[in-house]
Each structure stands twice: as C-alpha cells, then as structure tokens.
Amino acid sequence: MKKIEHVGCPFNYALGVFGDKWSLLILRDIVIYGKKTYTEFSDSRECIATNVLADRLAKLEENGLITKMKDPQNRRSYLYQPREKALDLIPVLIEMICWSAKYDEISGVPKEYLRRANEERTGLIKEIRDGFTNVV
Amino acid sequence: MKKIEHVGCPFNYALGVFGDKWSLLILRDIVIYGKKTYTEFSDSRECIATNVLADRLAKLEENGLITKMKDPQNRRSYLYQPREKALDLIPVLIEMICWSAKYDEISGVPKEYLRRANEERTGLIKEIRDGFTNVV
C-alpha cells in the first residue's frame, strides 16, 4: 500500500505503525506471548517470511515500539523488547481478543480471560505490563 | 499476504477480517464517520483505489460486518451499513484512537474525546452505537 500522507486522522498514524498484519503479529508475539528472539518470531505458526520479519522488526524499532539489544547470555543472539509505546497497545490487543472470541468459535480464548478483560481490565493490563521490566 | 491458516489464535481471525489497512479505514469511515456510500468511501483523504475499495466492501459483506442495500431515496446508489459485528469493533477503534492521540502529536484527537474514552467509556460506545438503527 502506498504510504498514507499524514492528515491529522489518528488512524493514519496507527495504521502506519502497526496496521500491517505482520507487525501486529510480531507485537502479539512480544507483548502477549513474551517472545524475544528472531528465531522465536520466525517459528510462529503463521510462518512469516524471513525477509519480511527482518523488515518489520527494523520498522518497529525505527518507530520506537521495540528495542534490540545483544543477549548477555548468548553473543550470537539478540533480544527484542517492547517499549512503553508497544505496551500501550495492550488495550487494543485485548479488545481484538475479545472481539475474536465473540465471533470466532475456534479462537480458543479462555472464559476466565474474557471475564477479566470485562470486569477487571485494569488488573489484566497491569499483569501483562508487569511481565516486562526496565521498559523505556 | 498468504492467507493465514486458522490455528486457534484469536488474532488470526481478527486479522483475516479487518487486519488489512483498507478494511479498517472503511470500517472507520462507516462506524466513526458515518459514511454510507461507495462515493463517500472513495472520496476519503486516503484515496483508496476503486478496485481495492470494491474488493474490500465485498469481503466485509462476506464476513458479515456490513450489509449492502439499495438506497430507497436514490435508485442508482447503495447504502453500506454496519452490522453488530462491525459495531462490536468500536472498543478496538477507540483504543486505537487513544493510542494515536498519545504518540502522534498531529492526530488531532479532542481532549474531551480522550476524557470520555477513559472515564466514560461505556457512554461513548453507546453514543456511537446509537448513531445506527435497525442493525442486524
């Protein structure tokens, strides 16, 4: 898609940053599933092409959603970590999960998760956030 | 993008239905801006290509998000209306707006809107919903 000129509509910015399917799946992997490495993203069931994965990770970093740091445990590996800007997407992700749970029988969202999303939203968001430390 | 096989992750279904930029912009136009006709969608500032617009409207209808009916006032025009399944995306759209408002200075979201989204969520959602009648 041609790059949308930025015209003061909040959706244009959001779509430019995470409106692409693969970007959102990577963010899901990081924020919801706690994945950290290139190989972990690459191994996801959706089978993202490796060139596209590299491209989207670079863009997410460029756009300030994630940081890339060397893994102190393994010098040939990198750790991709969410920044505040990515964690602030948790509410969007939760709402997407709730919507899918309603309209897709096989999405497999646990009822307890839905209950928390509805009745205990803040707590659920905090719990997900608390899974990450030293976030910039 | 290759069609993702449906593997029991809520994101796969959501992304298949509205994970494409143009689909989401059309939904925004319908749900948030109250647009109804092909020409109105076509006239949006993002300049969607007419063949892509036709394709996405057909898919949104196929997936049960919108209905297409003849305009009783004008026989050469059609009205595209949101169904329950589209209105249930309001929370997702609101969260996207809030996120953009935080990270995009020029998104131009009124402060009052943000206040309502945070403090009076249910009322805001209801108000948007109430803009549509006879929804299936």
Add this chain to the structure above:
DNA sequence: TTTATAGCTTGTATTATGCAAGTTATGGTG
C-alpha cells in the same frame, strides 16, 4: 576441528496494489 545455530541478506517468482480508462444504469437539466 567440525558441525549446528542465530540472525540475517539476496534473488526470483508470484501476488497484490495503484492508476487510468471504460461500462451500465439512473438522475438531473434545458
């Protein structure tokens, strides 16, 4: 020392998008 692995890059075929033009049915104007 050899082999395996992480994290990529490159090349190419396929698919999707963007753009321009054309089509059909209806509506509005003189």
Add this chain to the structure above:
DNA sequence: CACCATAACTTGCATAATACAAGCTATAAA
C-alpha cells in the same frame, strides 16, 4: 425528449510487496 452528469463499479496494465529458497557470517556446541 435529448443530453450530460453521476454512482457504482469492472478491466487492463505497470509497479510494488510478499513468499520462497538459498546463501552468508559470526558464534556456540560437540
């Protein structure tokens, strides 16, 4: 009534993005 305009598309083609396969480099493990 004749003519032009408009709504809602469809079609054809150039361009861009994606998918797939292979290769590459540095590090780690056997």
